[in-house]
Amino acid sequence: MSTGLPVAAIESIEARQPPLLPGVRATGLAGIVSAAIIAAATFAAIFGPLLAPYDPNLPNLSLAWVGPTGGHLLGFDVQGRDVLSRLLVGAQTSMLGPLVVVIVSMITGSLLAVVAAWRRGAADAAISSGLDILFAFPGILLAVLATAVFGAGLTAAAIALSIAYMPYVARVLRSAAFRERSQPYVAALEVQGASATSICFRHLIPNMTPLIVAQATILFGYAMVDLAAISFLGLGVQPPRADWGVMISENQTGIPQGYPLPALAAGVCIVAVVIAFNVLGERLFEQAQAART
Amino acid sequence: MLLASLLVASFVIFAATYLAPGNPIAALSGGRSLPPSSLRILEQRYHLNAPFFAQYWYWLSNALHGNLGISITLRENVSTLIASRIWTTAGLVLYASVLILVFGIGLGLAAGLRPGVLDTSTVVVTAISAAIPAFVAAIVLILLFAVRLGWFPAIGNGTGLVDNIRHLTLPALALAISSLAIVARITRASVREEGEREHVQTAASRGIPGRQLIRRHVLRNAAIPITTIAGITIASLIAVAAVVETAFGLNGLGAYLVQAAQSKDLAVVQGISLLLVAAFVIVNLLVDMLYAVLDPRVSLGSRAT
Numbered sequence: 001m002s003t004g005l006p007v008a009a010i011e012s013i014e015a016r017q018p019p020l021l022p023g024v025r026a027t028g029l030a031g032i033v034s035a036a037i038i039a040a041a042t043f044a045a046i047f048g049p050l051l052a053p054y055d056p057n058l059p060n061l062s063l064a065w066v067g068p069t070g071g072h073l074l075g076f077d078v079q080g081r082d083v084l085s086r087l088l089v090g091a092q093t094s095m096l097g098p099l100v101v102v103i104v105s106m107i108t109g110s111l112l113a114v115v116a117a118w119r120r121g122a123a124d125a126a127i128s129s130g131l132d133i134l135f136a137f138p139g140i141l142l143a144v145l146a147t148a149v150f151g152a153g154l155t156a157a158a159i160a161l162s163i164a165y166m167p168y169v170a171r172v173l174r175s176a177a178f179r180e181r182s183q184p185y186v187a188a189l190e191v192q193g194a195s196a197t198s199i200c201f202r203h204l205i206p207n208m209t210p211l212i213v214a215q216a217t218i219l220f221g222y223a224m225v226d227l228a229a230i231s232f233l234g235l236g237v238q239p240p241r242a243d244w245g246v247m248i249s250e251n252q253t254g255i256p257q258g259y260p261l262p263a264l265a266a267g268v269c270i271v272a273v274v275i276a277f278n279v280l281g282e283r284l285f286e287q288a289q290a291a292r293t
Numbered sequence: 294m295l296l297a298s299l300l301v302a303s304f305v306i307f308a309a310t311y312l313a314p315g316n317p318i319a320a321l322s323g324g325r326s327l328p329p330s331s332l333r334i335l336e337q338r339y340h341l342n343a344p345f346f347a348q349y350w351y352w353l354s355n356a357l358h359g360n361l362g363i364s365i366t367l368r369e370n371v372s373t374l375i376a377s378r379i380w381t382t383a384g385l386v387l388y389a390s391v392l393i394l395v396f397g398i399g400l401g402l403a404a405g406l407r408p409g410v411l412d413t414s415t416v417v418v419t420a421i422s423a424a425i426p427a428f429v430a431a432i433v434l435i436l437l438f439a440v441r442l443g444w445f446p447a448i449g450n451g452t453g454l455v456d457n458i459r460h461l462t463l464p465a466l467a468l469a470i471s472s473l474a475i476v477a478r479i480t481r482a483s484v485r486e487e488g489e490r491e492h493v494q495t496a497a498s499r500g501i502p503g504r505q506l507i508r509r510h511v512l513r514n515a516a517i518p519i520t521t522i523a524g525i526t527i528a529s530l531i532a533v534a535a536v537v538e539t540a541f542g543l544n545g546l547g548a549y550l551v552q553a554a555q556s557k558d559l560a561v562v563q564g565i566s567l568l569l570v571a572a573f574v575i576v577n578l579l580v581d582m583l584y585a586v587l588d589p590r591v592s593l594g595s596r597a598t
Contacts, residue, residue: 147554148313248432256440
């Protein structure tokens with residue numbers, strides 16, 4: 001699920017899928033576990049620096065690759081830094097990056113979708129064809145291009161990804177906005193003399209909220225994978241700053257040497273959070289779909 | 294539409310690099326100060342004084358003739374540098390696509406047509422593996438198959454065809470894994486959905502044998518969503534290849550693009566970006582054309598959105 005981001009298509013197809021695991025779904029176990037993982041990651045992202053038992057950036061080469069010991073549950077990394085502390089502190093950039101991407105792409109994408117649905121005609125055609133052209137840029141490629149131009153860093157990568165995700169958001173929400181636009185209550189409000197902005201912001205967008213939230217949730221997983229990939233490539237978050245993607249690339253050398261734990265630990269964090277967001281997002285999608293019919 | 298996309302994409306790529314901070318003369322001279330006469334020659338040769346659109350035009354028409362400029366770090370033609378790396382990337386993406394089509398669709402069909410243990414385990418395994426990013430898959434595969442078992446080499450390209458394929462196996466798997474899982478899930482879901490349709494039930498009650506029923510009534514209809522998802526995921530491999538190439542130390546276009554981005558070798562960044570965007574757009578076009586073959590209701594140029 002890394003990449004060029006087939007969100008819209010997957011969502012539209014997967015939304016029709018039978019439940020993931022019938023037994024589990026009934027008890028809600030997968031949902032509870034997912035929510036717990038997301039809560040834990042969010043907690044680490046906010047309080048990570050306070051929770052970290054050691055300085056995440058203090059190297060001690062004599063301890064490089066030393067395995068788990070009493071006070072150091074996950075051992076030491078390539079430079080002899082405490083892995084657990086780096087994971088906790090790294091949660092911050094690893095969660096904040098995708099959050100920014102999701103917020104920016106959701107806001108711009110839904111605004112474009114609503115404008116297209118409200119104005120229809122020429123405005124819709126212009127927006128749709130503009131988005132079609134943006135589809136030509138895979139997210140990672142746009143991010144690499146942005147970092148080449150503006151210098152490596154999380155900001156450039158996050159902005160580029162937001163732009164690359166926008167058309168996927170807009171495409172799904174556009175059809176939802178069109179559906180909403182043709183509802184009788186919209187016409188009724190128009191007859192009553194309500195302004196376009198007030199109808200859109202007070203009624204149209206609130207009615208689309210379940211879908212917007214579901215899409216934002218799924219998008220978060222994609223954004224996390226793509227941003228971690230960019231950091232892994234050395235173009236995102238810059239070392240020595242702790243970040244899950246950076247930790248994998250730093251500790252990659254440990255794998256052929258027989259010290260896979262630091263890189264794997266960061267990988268497990270990413271995969272767990274992404275699965276959690278996928279499970280939750282899929283569920284929200286089903287609910288949004290069920291509420292509509 | 295294809296041409297318009299490519300034209301705008303090329304414009305975006307050029308404009309972005311044009312706006313990049315930094316003086317092209319300084320980049321060309323390596324930061325040394327040059328006498329005014331050589332400055333003028335450089336300005337003339339690279340059209341640095343020409344207006345923006347003229348510069349874009351020079352760049353684009355040169356690019357269309359296969360001249361993508363000169364790499365400032367390697368002092369070589371970008372086209373030559375690209376040509377020497379393109380086969381690694383093409384081979385990797387092709388290998389991964391075959392894995393996705395064969396195993397993704399195969400697994401999805403098996404799970405979709407035969408409910409039971411295989412089906413349940415496929416659903417669970419694909420839900421997890423769909424969330425594994427290529428670089429995490431890469432380190433796990435290196436750990437298992439290169440370090441622990443020693444079946445495949447961990448890094449490098451290899452020499453000769455057989456050795457090349459051996460070297461590309463783990464990278465192709467890493468690249469394919471999440472897409473493979475997604476394709477398997479969609480295949481399973483659409484086969485299930487088609488199987489429950491009324492026309493299939495009717496055909497079954499008319500006594501049409503199972504094999505023919507599946508081929509003519511289930512697969513024919515399920516082929517459309519399967520093609521959509523396979524096309525989208527395969528097109529996305531073109532960009533993700535950069536991550537896998539870097540993880541496995543492969544000498545491909547994506548890894549080179551990343552190096553060029555780090556060293557701000559803009560001519561290389563422009564050239565490779567343009568090529569990858571073109572490949573991405575062309576794969577998407579091919580998928581659109583495939584629709585028309587699979588589904589007579591779709592006419593080219595009016596793909597339902």
